[in-house]
Amino acid sequence: AQSVSQHNHHVILSEAASLELGCNYSYGGTVNLFWYVQYPGQHLQLLLKYFSGDPLVKGIKGFEAEFIKSKFSFNLRKPSVQWSDTAEYFCAVNETFSGGYNKLIFGAGTRLAVHP
Amino acid sequence: DAGITQSPRHKVTETGTPVTLRCHQTENHRYMYWYRQDPGHGLRLIHYSYGVKDTDKGEVSDGYSVSRSKTEDFLLTLESATSSQTSVYFCAISVARSEGYTFGSGTRLTVV
Numbered sequence: 001a002q003s004v005s006q007h008n009h010h011v012i013l014s015e016a017a018s019l020e021l022g023c024n025y026s027y028g029g030t031v032n033l034f035w036y037v038q039y040p041g042q043h044l045q046l047l048l049k050y051f052s053g054d055p056l057v058k059g060i061k062g063f064e065a066e067f068i069k070s071k072f073s074f075n076l077r078k079p080s081v082q083w084s085d086t087a088e089y090f091c092a093v094n095e096t097f098s099g100g101y102n103k104l105i106f107g108a109g110t111r112l113a114v115h116p
Numbered sequence: 117d118a119g120i121t122q123s124p125r126h127k128v129t130e131t132g133t134p135v136t137l138r139c140h141q142t143e144n145h146r147y148m149y150w151y152r153q154d155p156g157h158g159l160r161l162i163h164y165s166y167g168v169k170d171t172d173k174g175e176v177s178d179g180y181s182v183s184r185s186k187t188e189d190f191l192l193t194l195e196s197a198t199s200s201q202t203s204v205y206f207c208a209i210s211v212a213r214s215e216g217y218t219f220g221s222g223t224r225l226t227v228v
Contacts (some may be wrong), residue, residue, distance in 0.1 A: 009156070034216045043206060043219045044159075051214040090158055094213060101147055101166040102213050103174070106158040 002026055002095045006107035013081050013114050021076040021110050023091035032094035033074040034104070035065055039087045047089070050074060061085070086114045119143050122207050122220040129227055135194040137223050139207030141187075147210035148190040149217065150174075150182065152203040159206065165190055197227045 007022035025031060035047040048059025055067040065076045074091060091107040119142035129135050139148065147166055151159040151174075161174030163182040171182050179201060183191045194201055204224050208217035 004158075006158075032214060032216075036216075043221045045219075046216050049214070049216055092216070094216070096213060101164075102210060103149070103161060103164065104159075104208075104217055106151075106160075108156055108158040 002031075002093050002105045004091050004093050004105055004107035006089075006091055006110050008110045009108065011110055011112045013112070015083055015114055015116055016080050017114075019076070019078040019081045019085070019112070021089055021091075021112075023074045023076065023107060024072050025074065025091075025093045026072070030096075032096075033065075033067060034092040034094070035059065035063070035074075035076050036090045036092060036106075037087050038090065038109075044090065047076070081112075081114050083114050083116050085112060087112060120207060120209060120218060120220040122205075122223050124223060125221065126224045127226070129197050129225070131198060131227055132196050135197050135225065137192045137194075137205055137207075137225070139190045139192070139220055141190075141209050143209075144187055145209040145211060146187075148184065149208040149210070150180075150190065150192045151206045151208065152176065152201075153206060153222075154203050162192065162205075194225075197225075199227050201225065202227045 003026045005024045033050040036044040037047045050067045058064045088109045088111045090109045092104045096102045121140045123138045149164040150162040160176045165171045165184045181193045206222045207220040
């Protein structure tokens with residue numbers, strides 16, 4: 001079974017600082033990788049995804065992530081964070097089974113606080 | 117928006133009582149999921165469904181059951197609620213494997 005590790009549970013940054021959140025997954029063949037964001041009091045929203053092709057993927061709100069297959073990593077980055085990026089971020093990997101159904105396996109999340 | 121609604125949004129219940137949470141979708145997607153979210157654990161899969169009357173257990177299924185008698189509705193039942201089931205419950209649907217999931221707004225359940 002797949003598993004996902006997020007290295008940082010809490011990150012505190014000042015506005016304009018650069019962000020990198022780590023995510024590693026266990027090997028399981030072909031992977032689909034996702035980052036979700038959860039703003040306070042809201043549900044999860046898709047930030048970006050990797051399915052195939054260019055390992056550097058760009059998402060909404062200036063976020064990007066790089067898939068490094070040799071390191072089993074899918075780290076999230078943003079060059080300059082804003083106060084509005086304060087949220088919890090979840091990395092997830094899609095585990096696919098015979099019969100076509102799939103399950104998303106989530107990391108424990110990283111809570112980001114951005115101070116003005 | 118994939119049109120997922122969860123009900124109720126908030127519920128407080130007493131230990132030992134049964135509780136049913138409802139997830140309703142409007143777009144006829146085959147795959148539906150129930151997760152619980154707890155601090156430090158991220159989201160953990162409780163049960164999932166791959167069609168009407170086709171369901172299976174996730175990693176934290178003890179104390180929960182599900183039913184799917186119609187494509188649009190996926191019900192999660194806590195047979196006898198315990199304080200350890202205090203959590204936020206999210207329903208999700210899978211639109212396509214490459215698209216990840218779309219989540220409902222969640223149900224905050226408190227068991228006292």
